[in-house]
Amino acid sequence: MSLSNIFNVAGSAMSAQSARLNATASNIANADSATGPDGTPYKAKQVIFQSIPIGGVKDSGVSVAGVVEDQAPPKLVYDPKHPMADANGYVAMPNVNPVEEMVNMISASRSYQTNVETMNTAKSMLLKTLTIGQ
């Protein structure tokens, strides 16, 4: 039943987009975390999407292949009074770019909404199918 497969396809995309939104939320929340459990500043995280087969159709759904850390160097902020400041008075702050994160957030939430619409359309098509012969 390919119409029921649409629920799986849209559902996989929704969970992938919510993982992306989760990573974005984590990045924005930690935009000013000068240190983490390992003593180094927080690194921005990004999810990687890949297409997966659903219902025998190749490249149909979406899954999160992994989460990677942004390898850009930390932002150096001059603040000699900060406890984490180095000998020259610079503090290494996370490499999170708030503008990028906001764009990611909007993009993820729009994609999520689109997939909800997809699901609703598939649902109304299935309900319509059930009325055949009545």
Added chain:
Amino acid sequence: MVSKLDDYFRFNEMALSLRAQRQQVLASNIANADTPNYKARDVNFADTLKNAMDNKSTGLAPVTLARTAAAHVAGAAAGGDSGVGGSPLLYRNPAQGSVDGNTVDLDVERNEFVDNGLRYEAAVQSVNGQIKNMISAIQQG
């Protein structure tokens, strides 16, 4: 008698089946709007329906493009398995490509998705009409 009924319903049945399969392909395009290197796919619905009707069954060998030189590549999308109703999936020509190699244009896909869904419902109406015709033929006779 039964085979005549089958023949009577076959066109709309085939149309519904192919529309449903195409809907899944379009849903995949929308789902993969943010997947790097994903190529948007679709079928030529008129050709697909014609092929399916001509071949009298849906489990048929995929139709391939004629290749007149050794250097030609097959036009079918690689991920298509058997495609839709035996016809191959084709790649959509991107109007504006993106840096990550993704060719999904969300506006185009949503447009096609809604259009295909509406035509599916039209086919459902059509089947309902045929069934009503048959029922009235049975009862009046």
